[in-house]
Amino acid sequence: MGILEVKNVGKRFGGLQALGDVNLSVAENSVHAIIGPNGAGKSTLLNCFVGKLIPDTGSVMFDGQSVLGRSPHEINQMGISRVFQTPEIFADLSVMENMMIPCFAKRDGAFEMNAISSIGSQKDILERAEHMLEDMNMADKQHMHAGSLSRGDKRRLEIGMCLSQEPRLLLLDEPTAGMARADTNNTIDLLKQIKDTRDITIAIIEHDMHVVFSLAERITVLAQGTPLVEDTPENIKGHPKVREAYLGESA
Amino acid sequence: MEAIILQILNGLDKGSAYALIALGLTLIFGTLGVVNFAHGALFMIGAFCAVTLSRILTLSHEVIDPTRVDFLGNPLKVDVPYLYDWFGVETGDMIIDWAVPLSILFAIPVMIGIGVIMERGLIKHFYKRPHADQILVTFGLAIVLQEIIKYFYGANPIPTPAPDAFVGSFDFGVLIGFEANQIIYPYWRLVYFAFACLVIGAVFAFLQFTTFGMVVRAGMADRETVGLLGINIDKRFTIMFGLAAAVAGLAGVMYTPINSPNYHMGMDFLVLSFVVVVVGGMGSLPGAVLAGFLLGILESFASMAQVIDLIPGINQVIIYLVAIIILLTRPRGLMGRKGVMED
Amino acid sequence: MFGLNKKDTTLLIIVAALCAFAPFLLNPFPEGSDMAQFNAGYPDLMQRFVIFGIFAIGFNILFGLTGYLSFGHAAFLGVGSYAAVWMFKLLSMNIIPAIILAVVVSGLFALLIGFISLRRSGIYFSILTLAFAQMSFALAYSVLTPITGGETGLQLALDDPRILGISQTAQGNIPVPGLFGMEMRDSFEWAVGSWLFTFNFGYYICALIMLISFYVSIRIFRSPFGMMLRAIKSNQQRLNYTGLNSRPYTLAAFVISGMYAGLAGGLMASMDPLAGAERMFWTASGEVVLMTILGGAGTLIGPILGAGMIKYMENIISKINETILHEWFYWMPDGIEDLLVAMVYPFIGKGWHLTLGIIFMLVVIFLPGGLVEGGQRIANLFRRRKAKKDDTKGTTEPAE
């Protein structure tokens, strides 16, 4: 029984069958990658996990509970954090504040009318956020405007924000898309370190095979909205169906 | 029955003014992504184009009429338009009488000019700014424009009648078998309706069948991509702004015989036209037109004495009530696209 | 002090000092001089400055922090005023119950409207709030006339059934709002040479309440709640995916700012016990938007400055008429005098709307941060100059 169980999920947009009949199981404390060509339905599937979309059919269970029909913040509070394709951070806030917000969410839940105490008096939150920034090697940037960070740093910050919530499942949506090689490698290292140091399950959607094969323990290949195969990286590498799906080669 | 037919007719006519204004607003929003609160002011300036032209046509010199006296007991000075001198009284009168339709020719270049100046001079710098800034700067512009008009033309409404040929009303009822006087409708309002349909049709045809229109439509759908194709979309957008200004202006010109124009008529229409655009769906041209007619008809029905007796005050709030209901049930309006103006 | 950091404490003290010394600061010109025209230190206007300051501070909590642009905030001000006047009519001329009821009623009204309107964002939210406010105005002006007084506004009458208090004074007049024996219109005046300063009780009550409001708003700005609101403005999606529910946050901000508006409305009614429906017209909502933007949305002090500036123009600039202009320029040669008057006249007196529109456009175009940004830029300019001087000094010293 995996931590994330996806059964018979299907989704249509008008005439387009975005997801066919998806079955997927992500094992706890593993790194599971979902790959596939453009338009394979990877992002649609991910959106079904986090409450942005509700599939037409099937079920998505996280740790034995259905996530369907719940809003994004409820799903997050269940223990799923999401990293976006382009880093989504609070660009108008400082780096420190960015890091504090998930800490508040972790401590106080989805809503807390904390309108009179000052931020400075929240010692536990400050400590935690500082600690997280140190972990992310960003302590020196804590007073910076998050919007003025480099792209790599924004990514790092976003991942840090997700981790500060101690999620059980971390969803990464093409975390290295559009990154320079060096940044990509940094991100891979960061993710590897996370995987090694924390009890966390990571599901990653990726285009870049280099990233996938350096991280993933299991890989699901999605094409035209349906999973083709699911296997270990080694086996996927040589799989004819994958070649066909990606390169159009006939097997 | 007669009452219902009459109010549908009425609603179509009212709606045609809403639709025209909303169409222009949507053109600007859809192409440039700018929320133009000064659009009502453009409508108002269009109306004052008609006022200005009729003032030009009635430019006069004074002739003293010794047989009559003015209020102070002095011999009466009678204004004689130069047109009388040039073309004779009869032709002169006819030209003056047709001032409003003639204003169309006058208003088109003026409005396009104002639109282009506005876009190049101000709006252009706000493409990258948040929508709130666009709303605010155009709101400021609307105040300035209406105050300028007030300075020159005063606060009182200025009568600008339709040509004599269009005075009176047409009896529809007789045409379809009702008694006389049951379903009558003023000629000029019928003209306005036809004119609105013509303009709306022309705008759609222009966007549908010309290359220019195709590029603009593509730009509305995905500005970046079109830009990447190496097409100078900015220039086209400037022209589109001029066009939208002209549509608003023409709506204003033709509206003058219906209600005497005054300097704040733009603001009166502004809130309403935004409601129309939002109900139709931001950025959707057919939505704007549809919502315009729909709200026109609903407003007409709500103003029926029987309806008011049933729900007092409904005529005061119907437009807003409809807007609230539609926005809550259809979040993006009747025909809106996803993700437009939601942040 | 008061749980504020040093910078905020300084700001609060500055505002408090400005409020306390407003009767002096606003009356810089001696009576009877030509410049006395520009004096603004009379009770009504001083009261308006701070009352609209409260209104704008409240609006800023919603708009400045969350970025939700409400175009119907005047409705809450209007509802607050009506509630307060009814309290005067039915209960007592003491302003405390009136203000409390005003805040409660407008808070409830804001809860209702916010609950519905906040289901949408962006311009859809703006239109929803606008629609609600316009409905409130239209109904208050017409069908609700028995409750609101309609066109003539809700006012006190000689036969009000005031439970705790008298219906009319011994002289046969309507009693005026007060606070434990002190009347809001009580003033004393102090003449220094040809200067005259008016200290009005009602003004100081308003100013005190504004200071408290301002203090609360600082606390909100600096609180985790305030940070969440800023986060909503910055990236609502991220906030939701971080496990925070943005809806109750925005709703709380909406209700708080609605209560601020109600407080302002209640105070307005306390200073002048009449509530008119025009208070709720959409242009009145537009006015508070103008105030906030003009001063600087999202800044602490901006809205107060903006409110002051607009009310000053409305009450002082609008009163300058042609005759006064001629008096100003009388020393010039006739032709030039007429020319100058003709050039200035469109912008002042009855043309004050034009000036307001122009200033507003200029601010939005060049100073998106409002007057506060303008002030900062000027300050930076000086600082840079100073820094440059320091730099030139620095060059003489050996580099490290």
Next chain:
Amino acid sequence: MPFTKWEDFMSKSDVTRRGVLRTGAVAGAGLAVPTLFTASSAAAFTNEPTGSSVTLGFNVPQTGPYADEGADELRAYELAVEHLNGGGDGGMMTTFSSKALQGNGILGKKVEYVTGDTQTKSDAARASAKSMIEKDGAVMITGGSSSGVAVAVQALCQEAGIIFMAGLTHSNDTTGKDKRANGFRHFFNSYMSGAALAPVLKNAYGTDRKAYHLTADYNWGYTTEEAVKSSTEAMGWETVNTVLTPLTQTDFSSYIAPVLQSGADVLVLNHYGGNMVNSLTNAVQFGLRDKQVNGKNFEIVVPLYSRLMAKGAGANVKGIFGSTNWHWSLQDEGSKAFVRSFGTKYGFPPSQAAHTCYVQALLYADAVERAGSFNPCAVDEALADFEFDGMGNGPTLYRAEDHQCFKDVLVVKGKENPSSEFDLLEIVEVTPVEQVTYAPDHPQFAGGALGTCNPGA
């Protein structure tokens, strides 16, 4: 420093001593010692003028839809001030039956004035009135172009202890349920319009008529509808329907279209200002006046006319009956004198708004002069049941019970062949004052109480 005792310090007073300083105190400018004014010691009433001049406050709409009307009011006030101070040709001061005014200001004090913008909003109007009282030391406020504003400012003046001389306000409420002892209205009201119009309508259109009312949905509209309805019904007309229209309505087509279907043959437009211009324009557009209903010509009636509105509606007013407080074409000596001096100064004839404002300014000045004091209570006494003539409306009574003027009312008709842009209305009948007089406790004016005069202080 001669500090006063604390009790005096916070004295109950909204009195300002501006008058003292504005005039007398420039002399005291050298005075180094700060002086504290206290209430009990100083004046007997609010803003008592102590120097050589007295300040009046002219509170008129300068922005918004009634700005042109406000501008005309302001012209009239400027003219009145000129005449009061002895300038110009004296205008109606020469024809006024009371000869108390000398042309040397009021009680020998030069008349000065301040202006304010009501914006036709009660809030703004009160704000500007307050600034005149508190800042400029005005001892009387006058002006305005709507009943909402008049009632609001009147209540304010009552509270402050200032005299309010209403400008253009036509609602019954101003001197009905919202009347105040410190407020005075020269203008006529809805009831008088109805009473004056009814006989003329009877003569012109007969007694067997079916009327359809369109009414502006606010207080003035209600009182006007009621007045016209009851006086036309009294002479045999039937009221088919009454429909309320929103203040913000601009296009009245959907209200006018069903009129013919209702079987009505007269349309009564209880609208004012922009509403009236638009509804009348729309009604004429629908060709209502060319129609025959029940074998009679369809007719339109506009209970309250003003020249500025007639100008806005243009040719549409031709042949349409309405009532008005005054018209420049009146041939009595007072009107002629006023038109002459206004017309000479500004180049066009005055409107009824200008007339009523001019008259109010003069009446106030005269009352002060006769009372020998600016004290509102003295003015109140001087104006109560004051009878006068020579102000353009024939013999007039300022009734003590409600501070309403009773005088002849003009019934006018849109002129068929206007000779100029000002010559839009012609007088059909001057309805004698007896016909428009009503008892102070008439049901249309019920509720409210005048109270007692308040001198402030």
